Amino acid sequence: MKVFVIDVARCNGCYSCQLVCKDEHVGNDWSPYAKPQPDTGHFWMKIKETEHGSVPKVKIEYRPTPCMHCDNAPCIKAAGDGAVYKRRDGLVIIDPEKAKGRKDLVASCPYGAIYWNGELNLPQKCTGCAHLIDAGEVPRCVDACGVEAIKFGEEEELRGLIAQAEVLQPEMGLKPKVYYLNLPKFFVAGDVYDPVLDEVLEGAQVTLINEETGRTWTETTDDFGDFWFRRLGPGSYTLKVEKNGYRPYMVQQLKVDRSLNVGSIGLERAQG
Template identity: 40%
Template sequence: MRKWNLVFDVAACTGCHNCTIAVQDEYIGNDFPGYAAEMPRHGHRWVEIERCERGRFPAVDVAYLFRACQHCDDPPCLQAGAGGAVRKRPDGIVVIDPERARGQKQIANACPYGAVSWNERLELPQHWNFDAHLVDAGWSAPRPVQACPTGALRALKVTDDEMRGIAADEGLETLDAGGKHRPRVYYRNLYRITRVFAGGTLLVNRDDVESCVAGARVRLLRGDSLVGDTRSDVFGDFRFDALDPFSGEYRIEVAADGCRNYATTFELGESHWLGEIRLDAA
């Protein structure tokens, strides 16, 4: 059976918040019986874009993370709810019933992703339900996907086997690293949120003129194992990304035309900038 999945590309998101605004436009002041009660005008964001930073000046990387209901195949909210308050549809979508869920704050508390909001006025747990009322009406994708100007969001209605193949081919990950809840929201380039980078800038002084070293070969090693091999850019900058945080000692080796070879070691915790590395002219 074909089921709904969402794919978010961290590298393609610019943080415009169009997806957030589209959901607010759909649900603020609007009731959809059987699907969702109206969203509060203030204080609730059923779809949120979180700004995440790595590194420190002058090497800072900013990326954005899509936060919303993950439409888990084993949803904790379903287990927490009583009387059919939460249902998992055959097409993969999780829906919190706007009538049956009233007064059941434990549903909001059960979500490990913080994606279920508690509406104090209505005494109702609420979430983004994949715009189920729209896809049931024949829409090809929910509003956040249609509102995204960069294509960072994709909605896929495919079989589970097809989705596993897509995830493998594109290197997709979920926020549920242990696989306990089996979410249906997948992330591409998630390393920009969960992992760290290391890099630096190569310079050389010739005849009292300091210049950037472009095209230098830079190798990153951990023990005797080669982790990465790259070239410095026109500004002398180099970077190795998608490294495990707090993963111990690494070694940088630099070879550049007209310069003496250079090597140094460092301990990797969070993202690490080696600063300006001045090579000796040969």
């Protein structure tokens, strides 16, 4: 079975995969797998750009997002008549003849990977460049990625990477064949300073505790007084800051349902 493995940590947002997908499919008829993609409106390979945190603690996530080529593809079930089918190698294809007029198939994909071509009266999506696969080549997005963030091949050959990866929305049980490495999750970040001296505090110990599980992370502020806790799950947390010569700081029930910049934390000097 063919699979994609996408390493989000490698992707630098160059958009080459998105651009070459357009180059491959706009104006080109690759029947029986796909009719020409329209000039605008379709992104069969789409870079989804997400901003995490707030200034100055900001990280940008770039996530290449094609059709997930699910084992339990809801578009196949919605079509019901062979208008969408799965090839022997696992690639999910919308038949450009049988699917004419089936605008309802656009809504069948929970990942938003199916687009409507009004001119051709046809739903369309990523084919995994099936026409290139049949010729012994790789999808254009894979070939164009200069940092090798997108890999494509047999599931067995990529099993080692798959074991470290995850899929989008696994709770739906669709068994997508696009696997992601290093999805960023959430972070909690901030900085620590002495408000009297108006100077950052290096070497302060910052502890983050998940109030539901008790799991604990510890970081030490750097030369700029900064601290970062990365790859966190949602939940309620306690944040503690300690440094010799200063009163401890603590905040409880810190709700993490997105990446947080908690801002600048001023420590008061201990008396005596």
